[in-house]
Amino acid sequence: MKKILIIIIIIFIILGVILFKSGYKNKKSGNNINDTDILNISSYKAIVQIEVYSNKNTNKYIMKQEYKQPNSFYEEVVEPDNFAGLTIRSDGTSVTLDNKKLDLKTLYENFAGDISNLSLMSFIDHYKNSGETEIQETVNEKIMMTKIPKSQNNYQMYQNLYIDKNTNLPIKMEILDINKNITVYILYNEIKLNK
Secondary structure, eight states, X not given: OHHHHHHHXXXXXXXXXXXXXXXXXXXXXXXXXXXXXXXXXXXXXXXXXXXXXXXXOEEEEEEEEEEETTTXXXXXXXXXXXXXXXXXXXXXXXXXXXXXXXXXXXXXTTOOSOSOTXXXXXXXXXXXXXXXXXXXXXSSEEEEEEEOTTOOOTTOOEEEEEEETTTOOEEEEEEEOTTSOEEEEEEEEEEEEOO
């Protein structure tokens, strides 16, 4: 009788451990990184490679991006050469466009729009404000997906951010159209968070 009771207790313990581990792996936040890590950054610096797809061609850019809380954002085109040096700078209330090659500078005061839908902060803002988010995991990556809230642009309806599970850093971001075809692909060549 004691042996049967001990065996039953061992079976319940083993089943409990298996169910606990299975439930833990299937949690929405995953078992390696916390969703809030990327959603609550205070700053980042990145060099990104951007490909913009249209029906007829693909345009490629290399850009530098910087963000600091609460609203400081800077973006500079590095390549192609004909756009190199073009910068966008925002302090949260005004936006400055500067083209050093053409010696043109434009200031937009009380600017309330999104200055760069290609930025990590744009994704984070959309993810926090969308009612439609999802997380998937592969062996090496975590994919955070969101529908862009109130988007009127059929070419930019969804965003997917891929995060490396080992480094907890973004690898790439995709912007998709209404049919979930990629219209913009962003590769994070270098990125530093909260530095």
